[in-house]
Amino acid sequence: MTTTTTTTQYYRFKPWNIGRFLIWSLFAIVLIVSPLVFKSSLALTMLSQMGYLIIICLSYNILLGQGGMLSFGHAVYVGLGSFLAIHVMNMGAKGGLQIPLVAIPLVGGLAGMFFAILLGFVTTKKSGTTFAMITMGIGELVASMALMFPSFFGGEGGITTDRVYGPTFFGFNFGSQIQVYYLIAAYCFVCTALMYAFTGTPLGRMLNAVRDNPERVEFIGYNTQRVRYFAFIIAGFFAGIGGGLASINFEIVNAADSLSAIRSGGYLLFTFLGGAVFFFGPIIGAVLLVFASILLSELSKAWQLYFGLVFVFMVMFAPGGIASLVMMNLRVAKFGKFDRFWLLYIALAVALVPVVVGAAALIEMIYHIQLNAALGPNLNFFGVTLDTSGTASWLGAAAILTVGLAALEVARRRFVRVWGQAQEEIEAEIKRREAA
Numbered sequence: 001m002t003t004t005t006t007t008t009q010y011y012r013f014k015p016w017n018i019g020r021f022l023i024w025s026l027f028a029i030v031l032i033v034s035p036l037v038f039k040s041s042l043a044l045t046m047l048s049q050m051g052y053l054i055i056i057c058l059s060y061n062i063l064l065g066q067g068g069m070l071s072f073g074h075a076v077y078v079g080l081g082s083f084l085a086i087h088v089m090n091m092g093a094k095g096g097l098q099i100p101l102v103a104i105p106l107v108g109g110l111a112g113m114f115f116a117i118l119l120g121f122v123t124t125k126k127s128g129t130t131f132a133m134i135t136m137g138i139g140e141l142v143a144s145m146a147l148m149f150p151s152f153f154g155g156e157g158g159i160t161t162d163r164v165y166g167p168t169f170f171g172f173n174f175g176s177q178i179q180v181y182y183l184i185a186a187y188c189f190v191c192t193a194l195m196y197a198f199t200g201t202p203l204g205r206m207l208n209a210v211r212d213n214p215e216r217v218e219f220i221g222y223n224t225q226r227v228r229y230f231a232f233i234i235a236g237f238f239a240g241i242g243g244g245l246a247s248i249n250f251e252i253v254n255a256a257d258s259l260s261a262i263r264s265g266g267y268l269l270f271t272f273l274g275g276a277v278f279f280f281g282p283i284i285g286a287v288l289l290v291f292a293s294i295l296l297s298e299l300s301k302a303w304q305l306y307f308g309l310v311f312v313f314m315v316m317f318a319p320g321g322i323a324s325l326v327m328m329n330l331r332v333a334k335f336g337k338f339d340r341f342w343l344l345y346i347a348l349a350v351a352l353v354p355v356v357v358g359a360a361a362l363i364e365m366i367y368h369i370q371l372n373a374a375l376g377p378n379l380n381f382f383g384v385t386l387d388t389s390g391t392a393s394w395l396g397a398a399a400i401l402t403v404g405l406a407a408l409e410v411a412r413r414r415f416v417r418v419w420g421q422a423q424e425e426i427e428a429e430i431k432r433r434e435a436a
Contacts, residue, residue, distance in 0.1 A: 024193070031185040035178055042294075044177045049290045051184035052245035055191045057274065057282035057289070059238035060267045062195065065276035066204065067231050068211030069124075070132040073139030074239060074267050079258035080115050080142070081108030081240025083153060086161045086247040093165040102169050105187050105244035112240020113233055120232035124225055127214065139261055146255030158254030161247070174248070184245050191238055196279055198234065207231045269311055275323025284322050302367050306360075335429060337422045344415045351407035358401025361386060365393065 034047050056078055063069040085108035091097040099107065123134050146153040153159070164175045172179050198204045206227050209217050214224045247253055257263065270289040275281025296303040318325055332338050361381055365388045368379045377389035386393040 028189055031189055035181050041177065044181055046290050046294055048177065048181045048184050048249050050287055051181065051188040052242045052249065053286035053289055054188050054283050055245070056239055056242035057267060057271045057286040058192060058195050059235045059242065060271050061276055061282045062198070062231055062235040064268070064271060066199065066211065067207045067228060069127065069228060071135040072132055072261065072264050072268065073135035075259055075263035076139050076142045077112040077116055077236040077239040078243040079255065081112040081243030082247045082253040082258050083159065084108060084111035085244035086159050086253050089161045089163065089165065089247065093162055098166060100166060100169055101163055101174050101248065102183060104248060105241045108244020108247065109237045109241035112243060113237035116233045116236025120229055120236065124228040124232050127228065136261065139264055143255065143259040143261065146259055153255040156256065158252050160252045163248050163251055180249055184249065187241060187245055191241060195238060199279060203227065203230055269307065273311060273314055273321055275321025277320045278323040278327060281321050281323030300364065301371065302363050305363060331426070332422055335426045337425065340418055340422065344411070344418060347411040348408070348415060351404060351411045354400045354404030355408055358397050358404055361397035362401065365397070
């Protein structure tokens with residue numbers, strides 16, 4: 001009798017899906033409230049970049065996470081969307097084609113979709129490593145062609161524009177950064193919702209099946225190349241929208257930056273770091289990308305090296321990315337076993353501090369010798385002066401790193417043992433509940 005009552009109460013709320021409604025409402029509130037809390041110009045710039053990078057990383061994850069397609073040329077569709085959008089803006093400013101600024105991202109989206117239709121037909125002919133190599137080749141091809149058509153790509157200087165043109169949109173002329181942010185936030189919310197809805201469509205489900213077992217999908221009569229092609233077009237559309245929003249935000253597009261393989265690698269790197277397995281993983285990756293490119297790059301010239309090291313360690317120890325770590329810990333907490341990990345996480349964090357300090361000191365001293373030797377042997381490292389000409393600084397940094405690595409290894413072994421025990425208990429509990 002008790003079981004029947006509980007089941008009835010559960011299904012009474014199921015059609016409304018309260019949990020999903022709360023999550024999307026919270027996402028909208030965060031987008032609306034963020035610029036009211038973080039009001040500085042730097043914060044608004046960072047929030048704006050996070051908004052359109054979320055769209056781009058999620059569009060990339062349609063290929064990588066949902067379709068298992070490792071693309072090295074995603075910047076092509078973002079960049080070409082940016083160029084078409086900025087040319088249409090310039091035409092509007094000159095009194096030609098009058099398209100309101102709020103519709104410019106759609107122009108970028110249509111441009112990205114057009115080139116995805118054009119180039120994706122060839123790209124998606126193959127899968128796996130061949131697909132990755134083709135995307136890399138097309139990316140390099142388009143980036144090289146940018147210098148051959150300076151009238152369209154603007155040469156090395158790029159194309160500039162003025163986003164304040166035409167009549168206002170309900171009083172918004174998009175001259176201020178906060179108005180641009182809310183335009184980006186609106187597109188971010190709608191595009192995120194649409195891409196999430198795509199995961200539940202028959203095409204989205206079939207894309208997952210093509211990723212997991214393409215032979216079985218072909219056996220039941222589906223054309224796997226066609227599924228990949230359609231998904232590629234959809235990803236290109238949303239990538240173009242992100243590119244159009246970037247054009248509005250910066251009012252300049254440069255081929256060397258927007259179409260380069262480095263940019264494509266950045267989308268891959270941070271989508272993977274965020275977590276390609278889960279839908280919200282690329283959102284985390286986009287936020288990390290902004291922090292890395294704006295804040296960390298101001299602290300150190302070796303910021304790309306640091307993120308390369310982080311990427312290597314994530315691949316080795318947490319291939320599912322940050323989102324996977326979050327979900328695994330939530331699973332442990334759901335079964336009431338997280339209490340035993342508090343001290344272990346603190347121990348790992350304490351042991352990680354000397355590792356980071358020691359490694360960063362060595363890297364910064366090497367960078368100082370290579371790039372700033374003319375400024376003298378001394379280096380200011382977070383308030384401490386390091387002498388790159390003597391042995392004391394090198395030995396001290398190496399000693400701190402060694403002690404940290406030893407402490408980290410002890411803490412890691414203890415953590416792995418307790419984690420394994422907890423997972424065994426959870427699996428046993430799941431089997432017990434299924435048998436009951």
